[in-house]
Amino acid sequence: MNFTLNAILQSGDYVGFTFFIGSMAMLAATVFFFLEMGNVQGKWRTSMLISGLITFIAAVHYFYMRDFWAETGTSPTEFRYIDWILTVPLMCVEFYLILKAFGAKMDLLWKMIAYSLWMLIFGYLGETVYRDSSAIWGAISTLGYVGIFYEVWFGSAKKLSQGSNDPHLQKAFNTLAWFILVGWAIYPIGYMAIPTDGLLSGILPLESLDIIYNIGDAINKIGFGLVIYSLAISSGKKAEA
């Protein structure tokens, strides 16, 4: 029998390791969020569904990126950004859903989605088409990030949370706000490690871009979902039937 093993994970291949761990972690988180949908009050089901969809979409991309990496030793930027352009707006939906009961309107959701698309489209251009001027595109992209950050730390989202008088909601909202400030800041650091042209590319090793993005995704996608889950649980389990 003639059989070729294409996907080889070499020892010392840290990018490959983080793609493997990332794909399993996203898959496990997805199973968890979907199964726990049955254990939370009805009003939290949609939020749990979205948490599961975020890790599910990431899992599919990670399985693909993992195999692609193992076969070719590269990982096209496109898969990253396709994943993010689907999952980051869903994270904005999570903010909207938890604030909806306290008066969040659709325009808050659209505003946050617009900021995130701005951030991702210009980041993509800087990482691919206009790599020579990645610093400028990164700076333009950061304006979208600042928009989301402002909304959550000072803007209308923050005000709705403050006005809710619900300590569970406020605690979860503040934790998510820290994810935006600290967890999301991992990505621009990764971006600055773009091989050869990034601001930090002489300082960080060549493969750090993918490793940093993989760590960021695991922290942010799974962490976000767990915050929503603990909010759903703390604000009351499904009444025993």
Ligand SMILES: *C/C=C(C)/C=C/C=C(C)/C=C/C1=C(C)CCCC1(C)C
């Ligand atoms: C699940 C994926 C998430 C939460 C992705 C978040 C991505 C960012 C916050 C990316 C931000 C960027 C900048 C602020 C400037 C440089 C370009 C980006 C796109 C890496």
